[in-house]
Amino acid sequence: MLLLAPEKAQLMLDYYLENRMHLNPWEPQRDSGFYRLEHWQQQLTDNRRLFAIGSALKLVVLNKNASEVIGVCNFTNIQRGIFQACNLGYSVAAKYQGQGYMREILQAALAYVFDELNLHRVMANYMTSNQRSAALLKQLGFKQEGLAKSYLKIAGIWQDHVLTAKINPAH
Numbered sequence: 367m368l369l370l371a372p373e374k375a376q377l378m379l380d381y382y383l384e385n386r387m388h389l390n391p392w393e394p395q396r397d398s399g400f401y402r403l404e405h406w407q408q409q410l411t412d413n414r415r416l417f418a419i420g421s422a423l424k425l426v427v428l429n430k431n432a433s434e435v436i437g438v439c440n441f442t443n444i445q446r447g448i449f450q451a452c453n454l455g456y457s458v459a460a461k462y463q464g465q466g467y468m469r470e471i472l473q474a475a476l477a478y479v480f481d482e483l484n485l486h487r488v489m490a491n492y493m494t495s496n497q498r499s500a501a502l503l504k505q506l507g508f509k510q511e512g513l514a515k516s517y518l519k520i521a522g523i524w525q526d527h528v529l530t531a532k533i534n535p536a537h
Contacts (some may be wrong), residue, residue: 368428369424369426370517372506375409377434377435379406382400384459388459390521392493392529395519420446421444422440424440426444427467428441437457438457451488451489468502479534484534487531488532489530489531493526494526507530508531514526514527
Protein backbone atom coordinates (compact mmCIF):
# COMPACT_ATOMS: atom_id res chain seq x y z
CA MET A 367 0.00 0.00 0.00
CA LEU A 368 1.45 3.33 -0.97
CA LEU A 369 0.87 6.84 -2.17
CA LEU A 370 1.56 6.30 -5.83
CA ALA A 371 4.03 8.69 -7.47
CA PRO A 372 2.82 10.78 -10.43
CA GLU A 373 5.36 8.97 -12.63
CA LYS A 374 3.25 5.82 -12.13
CA ALA A 375 0.05 7.41 -13.46
CA GLN A 376 -0.19 4.83 -16.27
CA LEU A 377 -0.92 2.17 -13.63
CA MET A 378 -3.95 4.12 -12.41
CA LEU A 379 -5.16 4.82 -15.92
CA ASP A 380 -4.86 1.12 -16.78
CA TYR A 381 -6.77 0.18 -13.59
CA TYR A 382 -9.70 2.42 -14.43
CA LEU A 383 -9.74 1.51 -18.11
CA GLU A 384 -9.59 -2.23 -17.43
CA ASN A 385 -12.24 -2.02 -14.70
CA ARG A 386 -14.50 0.59 -16.25
CA MET A 387 -17.53 -1.70 -16.63
CA HIS A 388 -16.89 -3.39 -13.28
CA LEU A 389 -16.76 -0.08 -11.39
CA ASN A 390 -19.45 1.85 -13.33
CA PRO A 391 -22.41 0.72 -11.16
CA TRP A 392 -20.64 1.87 -7.97
CA GLU A 393 -19.06 5.18 -8.97
CA PRO A 394 -20.13 8.59 -10.24
CA GLN A 395 -20.33 9.10 -13.98
CA ARG A 396 -16.90 9.98 -15.33
CA ASP A 397 -16.13 12.42 -18.12
CA SER A 398 -13.63 11.51 -20.83
CA GLY A 399 -10.85 13.43 -19.05
CA PHE A 400 -10.92 10.90 -16.20
CA TYR A 401 -9.57 8.31 -18.64
CA ARG A 402 -6.52 10.33 -19.70
CA LEU A 403 -2.96 10.00 -18.49
CA GLU A 404 -2.69 13.73 -17.73
CA HIS A 405 -5.63 13.46 -15.34
CA TRP A 406 -3.93 10.71 -13.36
CA GLN A 407 -0.58 12.50 -13.28
CA GLN A 408 -2.33 15.53 -11.78
CA GLN A 409 -4.47 13.39 -9.47
CA LEU A 410 -1.45 11.58 -8.03
CA THR A 411 0.33 14.92 -7.52
CA ASP A 412 -2.76 16.23 -5.74
CA ASN A 413 -2.97 13.08 -3.61
CA ARG A 414 0.53 13.73 -2.26
CA ARG A 415 -0.32 17.35 -1.49
CA LEU A 416 -3.54 16.37 0.29
CA PHE A 417 -1.63 13.86 2.40
CA ALA A 418 1.04 16.44 3.25
CA ILE A 419 -1.59 18.88 4.56
CA GLY A 420 -3.43 16.12 6.40
CA SER A 421 -6.75 16.22 4.56
CA ALA A 422 -6.67 12.88 2.69
CA LEU A 423 -4.85 9.58 2.41
CA LYS A 424 -5.31 7.95 -1.00
CA LEU A 425 -3.59 4.59 -1.13
CA VAL A 426 -2.95 2.26 -4.04
CA VAL A 427 -2.21 -1.45 -3.74
CA LEU A 428 -0.05 -3.03 -6.42
CA ASN A 429 0.55 -6.66 -7.28
CA LYS A 430 3.87 -8.27 -6.23
CA ASN A 431 5.85 -7.09 -9.22
CA ALA A 432 4.25 -3.61 -9.12
CA SER A 433 2.93 -4.01 -12.66
CA GLU A 434 -0.77 -3.48 -11.95
CA VAL A 435 -3.18 -2.01 -9.40
CA ILE A 436 -5.12 -4.50 -7.29
CA GLY A 437 -7.24 -1.85 -5.64
CA VAL A 438 -7.49 1.60 -4.10
CA CYS A 439 -8.35 2.73 -0.60
CA ASN A 440 -9.15 6.40 0.08
CA PHE A 441 -9.55 8.17 3.40
CA THR A 442 -10.93 11.60 2.53
CA ASN A 443 -12.41 14.62 4.25
CA ILE A 444 -10.07 14.10 7.21
CA GLN A 445 -11.28 16.38 9.98
CA ARG A 446 -9.36 17.19 13.14
CA GLY A 447 -10.44 19.21 16.17
CA ILE A 448 -13.38 17.77 18.07
CA PHE A 449 -14.41 15.40 15.24
CA GLN A 450 -11.20 13.43 14.40
CA ALA A 451 -12.89 11.55 11.57
CA CYS A 452 -12.82 10.78 7.86
CA ASN A 453 -14.68 9.02 5.05
CA LEU A 454 -13.54 5.74 3.53
CA GLY A 455 -13.95 4.71 -0.08
CA TYR A 456 -12.42 1.76 -1.89
CA SER A 457 -12.49 -0.41 -4.99
CA VAL A 458 -10.85 -3.60 -6.16
CA ALA A 459 -10.07 -4.80 -9.67
CA ALA A 460 -12.61 -7.26 -11.07
CA LYS A 461 -10.01 -10.01 -11.43
CA TYR A 462 -9.05 -9.74 -7.73
CA GLN A 463 -12.60 -9.54 -6.39
CA GLY A 464 -13.72 -12.22 -3.93
CA GLN A 465 -10.18 -13.27 -2.95
CA GLY A 466 -9.91 -11.41 0.38
CA TYR A 467 -7.61 -8.68 -0.89
CA MET A 468 -9.84 -5.77 0.09
CA ARG A 469 -10.36 -7.12 3.61
CA GLU A 470 -6.59 -7.41 4.04
CA ILE A 471 -6.01 -3.96 2.52
CA LEU A 472 -8.61 -2.28 4.71
CA GLN A 473 -7.42 -4.00 7.89
CA ALA A 474 -3.90 -2.63 7.33
CA ALA A 475 -5.12 0.81 6.24
CA LEU A 476 -7.49 1.14 9.20
CA ALA A 477 -4.69 0.19 11.59
CA TYR A 478 -2.61 3.02 10.13
CA VAL A 479 -5.45 5.55 10.28
CA PHE A 480 -6.28 4.66 13.88
CA ASP A 481 -2.75 4.06 15.22
CA GLU A 482 -0.65 6.56 13.28
CA LEU A 483 -3.11 9.30 12.33
CA ASN A 484 -4.98 8.76 15.62
CA LEU A 485 -8.39 9.35 14.10
CA HIS A 486 -11.39 8.50 16.25
CA ARG A 487 -13.98 7.59 13.60
CA VAL A 488 -13.96 6.25 10.05
CA MET A 489 -17.23 6.46 8.14
CA ALA A 490 -18.04 4.26 5.16
CA ASN A 491 -21.28 4.36 3.21
CA TYR A 492 -22.53 1.87 0.65
CA MET A 493 -25.44 1.62 -1.74
CA THR A 494 -28.26 -0.55 -0.42
CA SER A 495 -27.75 -2.96 -3.34
CA ASN A 496 -24.03 -3.48 -2.63
CA GLN A 497 -24.12 -6.60 -0.49
CA ARG A 498 -20.39 -7.28 -0.93
CA SER A 499 -19.53 -3.97 0.72
CA ALA A 500 -22.16 -4.55 3.41
CA ALA A 501 -20.56 -7.91 4.31
CA LEU A 502 -17.00 -6.57 4.15
CA LEU A 503 -17.68 -3.57 6.37
CA LYS A 504 -19.49 -5.77 8.88
CA GLN A 505 -16.49 -8.16 8.97
CA LEU A 506 -14.24 -5.17 9.65
CA GLY A 507 -16.36 -4.04 12.60
CA PHE A 508 -18.25 -1.15 11.02
CA LYS A 509 -21.64 -0.55 12.62
CA GLN A 510 -24.70 0.63 10.75
CA GLU A 511 -25.80 4.09 11.85
CA GLY A 512 -28.58 4.92 9.44
CA LEU A 513 -29.91 5.22 5.94
CA ALA A 514 -29.45 8.32 3.79
CA LYS A 515 -32.10 8.65 1.10
CA SER A 516 -30.97 9.89 -2.32
CA TYR A 517 -27.48 10.42 -0.85
CA LEU A 518 -25.04 10.32 -3.78
CA LYS A 519 -25.41 10.42 -7.54
CA ILE A 520 -23.89 7.14 -8.62
CA ALA A 521 -23.99 5.88 -12.21
CA GLY A 522 -26.15 8.89 -13.03
CA ILE A 523 -28.88 8.11 -10.46
CA TRP A 524 -29.40 9.47 -6.94
CA GLN A 525 -28.88 6.41 -4.73
CA ASP A 526 -29.82 5.59 -1.14
CA HIS A 527 -26.83 4.67 1.04
CA VAL A 528 -26.42 2.79 4.28
CA LEU A 529 -24.29 4.84 6.69
CA THR A 530 -21.72 2.96 8.78
CA ALA A 531 -18.82 3.87 11.01
CA LYS A 532 -16.01 2.26 12.94
CA ILE A 533 -14.65 3.82 16.11
CA ASN A 534 -10.96 3.60 16.98
CA PRO A 535 -10.78 0.64 19.40
CA ALA A 536 -8.06 2.41 21.41
CA HIS A 537 -10.39 5.33 22.24
